[in-house]
Amino acid sequence: MKKVSVLGAGGWGTAIAISLAKDGQQVKLWTRTDKSAQNLNKTRENIKYLPGAVIPANVTISSSIEKSVLNSDIIVIVTPSSAVRRVCEKIKPVISKDTIIVTASKGFEQNTLLRMSEVIQDVLGKQQPVAVLSGPNHAEEVGREIPTATVVASSKRKTAEIVQDAFMGPKLRVYTNPDIVGVETGGALKNIIALGAGISDGLGFGDNTKSALLTRGLTEIARLGVAMGGETVTFAGLSGIGDLVATCTSTHSRNWRAGNLLGQGKTLDEILADTNMVVEGVKTARSVNHLAEKYNVEMPISKQIYKVLFEDKDPKEAVTDLMLRGKTNEMEEVVITQNAKW
Numbered sequence: 001m002k003k004v005s006v007l008g009a010g011g012w013g014t015a016i017a018i019s020l021a022k023d024g025q026q027v028k029l030w031t032r033t034d035k036s037a038q039n040l041n042k043t044r045e046n047i048k049y050l051p052g053a054v055i056p057a058n059v060t061i062s063s064s065i066e067k068s069v070l071n072s073d074i075i076v077i078v079t080p081s082s083a084v085r086r087v088c089e090k091i092k093p094v095i096s097k098d099t100i101i102v103t104a105s106k107g108f109e110q111n112t113l114l115r116m117s118e119v120i121q122d123v124l125g126k127q128q129p130v131a132v133l134s135g136p137n138h139a140e141e142v143g144r145e146i147p148t149a150t151v152v153a154s155s156k157r158k159t160a161e162i163v164q165d166a167f168m169g170p171k172l173r174v175y176t177n178p179d180i181v182g183v184e185t186g187g188a189l190k191n192i193i194a195l196g197a198g199i200s201d202g203l204g205f206g207d208n209t210k211s212a213l214l215t216r217g218l219t220e221i222a223r224l225g226v227a228m229g230g231e232t233v234t235f236a237g238l239s240g241i242g243d244l245v246a247t248c249t250s251t252h253s254r255n256w257r258a259g260n261l262l263g264q265g266k267t268l269d270e271i272l273a274d275t276n277m278v279v280e281g282v283k284t285a286r287s288v289n290h291l292a293e294k295y296n297v298e299m300p301i302s303k304q305i306y307k308v309l310f311e312d313k314d315p316k317e318a319v320t321d322l323m324l325r326g327k328t329n330e331m332e333e334v335v336i337t338q339n340a341k342w
Ligand SMILES: NC(=O)C1=CN([C@@H]2O[C@H](COP(=O)(O)OP(=O)(O)OC[C@H]3O[C@@H](n4cnc5c(N)ncnc54)[C@H](O)[C@@H]3O)[C@@H](O)[C@H]2O)C=CC1
Pocket: 008, 009, 010, 011, 012, 013, 014, 032, 049, 078, 079, 080, 081, 082, 083, 104, 105, 106, 107, 137, 138, 139, 140, 276, 277, 278, 280
């Protein structure tokens, strides 16, 4: 049995805590406010973020982050990506150098453009063992114990395998992968394409359109991911195409839902004001606008979505611009890499 702390009690943090507790781990779940801790303790249900899933008795819920991480073997950080640095700063004085830190948040840090695992090592040091958990994993389904598969990536095989053992169970199958960059970028970048898939559905377009968006979206995700150091083949796996399909085709997805409303004519401000949930793709679209420039890669779909989000571009005009973009060859610029190994 492992002692696992889950930091962040939104939908995904709650589902992770439930899944780990059902597999027999000793779980502590940290939530930001006293009020939220009291409510979760009283109802044993996260009514705001994951209604309908019972939080087992072997999950200890607290609003004290210090108490929540004390003596843990594994700490899973699953707040919105914008809060990951602050969370690391808070736990730094209390955690051991051997504790494995897992990031389950999908995004980049806005001002530094760092991946979440890089943010963690920036604060806690390069020696701290770090892993990334990412895959097609809607909290609503994991919380209801619907069979799901996911990936744990780490530069150290032992670290990945410890996390794999802790999470693996009859309802959650866990694969390991040495390609931390590929797994992490796939999980973050698909949120932008999910916004696009939602826009397409909101505009009343069809399956052909969405399939084109996903396929060409995957091309540009892999293009940037490989430029950042990821392996081509990772984007064909669960954290690449797998998560892209789950997110772009599901009404569970907050990114798809936000895009759908944009396609129907709502503004971004209206949409964000109307939800208490995090829509990571919005901030990621900003980061990727800079990352594409930094790595000198073409990301036409992400670029048009950026314009719709932040430059008031009419989504229909964005689609026309994508359709009439300069002619190209499907096989052009395909870069095959495979370097990451243990
Ligand atoms: N919901 C899902 O199915 C999945 C979500 N993720 C990722 O997990 C991360 C968290 O998402 P969800 O759990 O869905 O969030 P959510 O939208 O369900 O709820 C957000 C949670 O974050 C908390 N929060 C907000 N600001 C915070 C801060 N500064 N410090 C600590 N907590 C803060 C809120 O109190 C709330 O509990 C995101 O990066 C998301 O992309 C990854 C896989 C699946």
